[in-house]
Amino acid sequence: MAEQQNSTVSGYASPAQIDIKQKGKQDSSKKNKGSLLQTVLYGSIIPVALIVLWELLSRAGVVPSNQLPAPTTILEKIISLGQDGSLWGHIWITTYRVFAGFIIGTVAAIVLGAVVGFYKKAEQLFDPMIQAFRSIPSLAWVPLFILWMGIGETSKVVMIAVGVFFPVYLNIVSGILGVDRKLIEVGKMYGLNTFQLVKRIILPASLPSFLVGMRSGLGLGWMFVVAAELMGASQGLGFLLVFGQNMSSPETILASIILFAIIGKLSDWVLKQVEVRSLHWQDRLEK
Amino acid sequence: MAEQQNSTVSGYASPAQIDIKQKGKQDSSKKNKGSLLQTVLYGSIIPVALIVLWELLSRAGVVPSNQLPAPTTILEKIISLGQDGSLWGHIWITTYRVFAGFIIGTVAAIVLGAVVGFYKKAEQLFDPMIQAFRSIPSLAWVPLFILWMGIGETSKVVMIAVGVFFPVYLNIVSGILGVDRKLIEVGKMYGLNTFQLVKRIILPASLPSFLVGMRSGLGLGWMFVVAAELMGASQGLGFLLVFGQNMSSPETILASIILFAIIGKLSDWVLKQVEVRSLHWQDRLEK
């Protein structure tokens, strides 16, 4: 009997079957390409509409150009920055700082978050202080960081890491607390030690929360760039922004804002792809 | 037969039974009080140790007092602010702004998050732009907000709302996407319309994620206070911080940092209590 059933079953995974599956995959990858284009298109509707409206208002003189220059003016500014070569320097150095800070902040948050999420004692010891630090504004850290770490790259990267740390930490702790007891018990039954339990059950199970934390953290990383680049930078998007403010130059301010938005969006898009890929197992409702 | 079993069952819920239950509750409330004290004690160990160390280092002259004054000096500063009455003004106005901004930001995030989490079209239209805005630093908004809303309370509150919005939004969307399809199907089977579905299934199911978002958002609210109070404030903790920086007064800077930490921690504690209370149903592992 058993054999009979098995043969039915393995017929199910016959080469023909596999072909069908692969075809399915090709289809879906084709579909993905189509939908990527579509996604980009849809996503551009509102921004493009806003920009066109803004341009029109500017040209009609409704929005005074000294306050809010037209998009074309800002674009010119960005192009001129690109032509004198400084644009890439600003973008590169800031991206590098955010990236480095993001890595450091995330790793620190994983370690501390896992410990706090897992051990009651650790939670009681560390969590209250971390929560208190969480509401200190980035600008407040500036003088302290200069005092502790000087004005080199270290202080800038650490500043960004601080920004990244908190949301990642918060989401990890809450993700761990939210892991279904039932799954943890499975791990315990198979004799996993704490480290294995974290790695094989708790992290995957709290992955959705963790990934949101990372995306939130990355956003904060970009925000903390300004504070970071108040510490002795002469390049970078945050520098550009503050410089623009000191120089009362709205084009520069808006150019830096737009660069922040674009690069921030791109970096978030990368994380979102990671999210989509690593959460494919979730039993969620298709929209 | 059935009757027989029912009587066993109802014997189970007899007055005696109820007594036992209530006793159980009293016990646990007593336990709670004990553990609150314990929590506070444990949570104070590290901060107190750090402060003592800092005081000692300051007294020994290792830390330059003109850059990092001793804790006692800062305390004196806070007390003197308290005595001339301005302390309460600073605290009150900032708390009010954060609170108002928090409400506005959270409500906006719930509405937009629910729509985006639920409708694919809405996601495609709005999400990309929101994600792009997410990485614009608070300081960058300052000139634009002054331009659009002047320097009154509106612009300050809205600035804080912007800070609160993003993490709440991100967590809501991801929480909604992570809701188990199985539970949503239950709701659909009982003929719930979309609004009811959101209210009765999706919000409760994504509550853990939502609450982390709120806590993250509140933290960001406190951080955005500085940017908010750069817009023509003459009172508030963020004002105090910037004022201290402009006036080269490290006591004032550190006093404001410590006030941020304390009040931020308190406000977070409130949210954490809400979290504990509203997530008691979670089947999580007791630590």
Add this chain to the structure above:
Amino acid sequence: SSDSEAEGKPSKIRLDYAYYSPTSIVLKEFGWAEEAFEEEGIEVEWTLSQGSNKAIEYLNSDSVDFGSTAGAAALIAESNDVPLENVYVYSQPEWTALVTNEGSGIESIEDLKGKKVAATLGTDPYIFLVRALDSVGMTINDIELVNLQHADGGNALVNGDVDAWAGLDPHMAKHELESGTELFFRDIDLNTYGFLNVREEFAENNPEYVEKVIEVYEKARKWVLENPDEAAELLAEEADISTEVANIQLVERTILDNPVPGDAHVEAIKAAGDVLQQAGDLEEDDDVEALTNELINPEYAESVIE
């Protein structure tokens, strides 16, 4: 807003005050502006400017009618089409100088060659630094500029992160007193004055009220001249700085002699503009002279004061 009044009488006059403009502090403290406008039923609203760039933001966004800035900042704003006019000079301060640590071996501008110097790009100390370098034939490229906010620059100097600092009061005075830093190069003429600016629209609609504001400013200026110690006391209390610092800042390093915008100011601004243009902070095609002339409008002050 205040300009909507058809017959040119504003319902409200919005002034700023700033710790770098002691006159404005005195004016606000004694309530003379309120007094002067009360009988006409005009309200006075005060806004704190935490720096020149803030004052310009407020002016630009129609949040204040009068804003106090450094002269160079006003010029930069003018070049960016911010509709403002300089109508009064609230002080000739020596608020910036080049500072170094005691015993650092830096004694003259030439010694800065290759050294790390902190300054805030685009602000008066930065312009001062560039002009100082220029005066000995050096440029900004001969030093290593570290862009730091004023307060952070001072601390960085004391910590040894930088070798010199283009400082700003009150930070500079405070470090002088507390950390023993030294001002190794000072020149009051390379500072660009303190400008009281008015929004052009306000000036056009309410020229007589511009004059009235100048009148009350004059009253305050005279009071400060007569009572320098009390004024320092007042500033110390308001700005939460020590009396010594306030004294250095206000009594030793501020001249309140020449409130009417004139040739001296035009020259200083032009010189600053040229420097900014060389450093690339003003566009190539900006005509500094024209900008300066557009910016400075002595008529109101002249009619009030003489």
Add this chain to the structure above:
Amino acid sequence: MSLALRDVSRTFNGTTAVRGVNLEVEPGEIIGLLGTSGCGKSTLLRAISGLDSEYDGEIEINGNVSRQIQDTASFIFQEPRLLPWLNVLDNVTFGLTGKRKDKENRAIDYLESVGLRGKESLYPRELSGGMAQRVAIARALVTSPEILLLDEPFSALDAFTKMQLQDLLLDVWKKYQSTIVMVTHDIDEAMYLCDRVVILKGQPGEVEREIRVDQERPRDRGSEYLAHLKSEILECLDLNKK
């Protein structure tokens, strides 16, 4: 309500789970679905309920072809699917509308019937497997549905409780004349409850046989006739595997 499936198939990512199912159900009839694990029984119920609309073929309910959710239908899923943030009572009242007091009274009646009176305030995580299943049963029955879709509703219950609940199901059926489609692995249960038993087989699952149980209710669980039918079904299930 009448129900008809016409050539219903369902394919997941290129793999067909169930193929060409035809079925006509009279109003008030009780249909049993039997079949090996994974042959598509749950998939069929989901298609009927409207939760899954990506099947091929047609499903007609009361003469209307539709792929919408059927809100006159109630579904007992294969897992209890209780809402973890609601206690037992609130889980049972979940599908009801109306005044709070009324809802609760109805719910308490049904909780009594499934033997869970006194457990109203427990949360799902405090329930045993069988208790959770009974809460799910109460939640589905309390809405007095016109169509009842049951996916192994009594699988986690002991023999005694199971019989009680089978009788409860028949009470509800009698009172509301519901049309019932139930998946079960318990052939005795199918014999005791159903008018017709549909046997699915294979992967993809196809209808192998339909067996009519022609006996008035209440039936005698030990009757000769049922025993005979049972052996027939067993044979059909097993022999086809051989």
Add this chain to the structure above:
Amino acid sequence: MSLALRDVSRTFNGTTAVRGVNLEVEPGEIIGLLGTSGCGKSTLLRAISGLDSEYDGEIEINGNVSRQIQDTASFIFQEPRLLPWLNVLDNVTFGLTGKRKDKENRAIDYLESVGLRGKESLYPRELSGGMAQRVAIARALVTSPEILLLDEPFSALDAFTKMQLQDLLLDVWKKYQSTIVMVTHDIDEAMYLCDRVVILKGQPGEVEREIRVDQERPRDRGSEYLAHLKSEILECLDLNKK
């Protein structure tokens, strides 16, 4: 491995779920736990496994009293509890250590035995209820445990698959001489598999009776002796309710 429960009770928030259970299990014995829903069967298994350590009384395993997790034990829970982020194959290899290739080969053997060969790369959300349960069974058996705790392992399976898996369980038992404690609601199953059947009753649950099944394995499912025992058990369960 031998196993002994001495006066084990478990109380949740003041409500006693199970009381005063005494049980001695010889190495290699198969014990069946029967009882009404909610009488504490799962609670007992959790106590034995060490997952729950807050019971009163003592549990001795191989002569050691301990409240630790028993890692020589395997537990098939009442729900499948598959890890949703692992596919079928990885779920089965979850408890194994060693080289990847070896683990996979062992896992594939067991997947074959539970009739899921070819489904290795499916994710839990793509499985039917019975398939998920079979994956859980494979995951537990593949570790060749010395103690096996089974909580209604075959409840979601059709009669045919169920019999197959019962035989698989006996194979494993024979090969590794595992000590097995299983909860079941299927009396036939208990008769076919167990050396002793323990009947729990009441709320809080207490041991009502122990019935020894004295027949060599493999047993004949249709034997007179078993039928006789079954009616005895049925009587014990039902009459005690009357």
